[in-house]
Amino acid sequence: MSTLLLSRGDVAELLNMEEVTGVLEQTFREHAAGRAQMVPKVYVKLEKGDFRAMPGAIPGAAGVKWVNVHLENRELGLPSIMGIFIYSDPNTGYPLAIMDATELTAYRTAATSAIASRYLARTDSRTMGLIGAGRQSYMHLESHARVFSLEEIKVYDMRPEAAVALISSFPRFNIKEASAEETAASDIVCTLTPATAPVVQASWVRLGTHIDAVGADAPGKQELDPALLRMARVVVDDVTQACHGGEINVAVSRGLFTKEQIQGTLGEVIAGIKPGREGDGDITIFDSTGLSIEDVATARLVYEKATERGGYPSIDIV
Template sequence: MEILWLSEEDVKSSLTMAEAISAVEEAFREHGLGSAQMPPKSYLHYTKYQGDLRTMPAYLEGMDATGVKVVNVHPENPARGIPTVMALVVLHSPKTGAPIAVMGGTHLTEMRTGAAGAVAARYLAREGSRRVGLLGAGAQARTQLLGLAETFEIETVLVADISIERSRSLAGWAERFLAAEYVISSDIRDVCDADILVTTTPSRRPLVREEWISRGTHINAIGADAAGKEELDPAILKRSKVVVDDIVQASHSGEVNVPLAEGLLAPGEIYATIGEVVAGKVPGRVREEEVTVFDSTGLAIQDVATAMGVYSRALARGLGTKLPFL
């Protein structure tokens, strides 16, 4: 028996944003239809090192795909010369349980999260959205923009980050695939003047105030992925149609986790999961003027669905290294 090892470079050569969007949309659909198994993330917290390690298993019956991702989040890693987030994905055969592939999951994680934002915006943002605001200019902001560029004809990109140099770097990178006007600011209010606002910071206090959000705005809230994190004024959630990726996971680690814990938001005020919207069980945006929020915590189904596509394409192209097992 052999296992296919796929390096980060193998994964990058086997995954476009369009392919990631297709996989993630199908994963959300299965989740919405109830044909996916996905226990909540489990965490190990390394207080001494200001980081954590997460395990994320999933099974997608319709795609006949199962596996687990192991991923860390260590905010101080860039100072060590390594990424904040690093991951490994193991795919198994649902029929036998045998491992069939192990692959680098760092690039895959960035791509599938960007794809999730694109899928959510397709269903929740206004048609013809042209103006994107990015709060945070790190790696995740890049794939969020990459995903939105696949979905909308973007004309203006507004960027705010604590590092002006990081904002400029993002704009320079994005100009290679997106001909748009890039406006860099140090004021968060400036990026809120957008059709689609994307927040990708690790903040543990609200950064975006309710009065800065205009009617009709869609927000992809990406940064909150652990208990205690939040980027949005809870008043924004109160006035919005809030769509989460998973109710249980979002409740303990998503944008809604702090407002729920503090009684500022009731569980019944969460509108739906994105899977229910994609599956057609409930409508997405129904009025031009409504404010919509997608609370993305990152789901194991996204990883497994995306990894399965990578594995299939790598096999077809003869990529990777076969390793003996058993």
């Protein structure tokens, strides 16, 4: 046996949004049924960023992601988020593959938001607002366009050039630059910034809106006015991770929102254990922190496809 080595290009070529969405929906069902194992992210704080270790296992697959967030990397021509994933056989512990996790993260995060939007947004949603125009914004537009007939997309970024670049990459869509307030007045809003203070005010959000709050994935990060959390049905990917480092973490630490006010997990909504949206006038929020089991499931998909296709390099580590 040997260990497959899969580059960022290999992973990008092997993944597609439709398949990732399919395996992740099943993974959230496993999470709700208590059949998935994960420990909350372990953070290593550094002067210019941080590292996160994310181990997890689902039936038949296990692994760990080692991923950074270094926001000044753009100036060096490097992505702000880079990761590697070690995919292991859960029965023997054998390291079956070492693969890029940058693409893995990009795909699984956007696919998860699209699943959340499918379960929580109004089915007649036609407008989308993207707050932040970085890598995740491109992926979220791709993942949502598969699920909704988007008639109008607005994008806001504090760096107008980022919004312009995004718009020019999607000539097939009716997409335009807008203020944060105009962008928040959409049927589906995805917040995709590393902000540590609210970018979206409660008064800007219309009844019936669904928000995928994705940017806050570490303690101290937040993108939404805490008043919005209290007006909405808040669904999280994982309760412990969300309270520690998700969109709700700052509000929870200040006593403005409590764990008991969480409506349920995405897995529970998918499995029908907890209700999601109950009326067209509800505001729903999905607090995405990013789960290790999303990475494990996506890595298994990559590994299986790479094995089937063949021709990838490998090394004898053990």
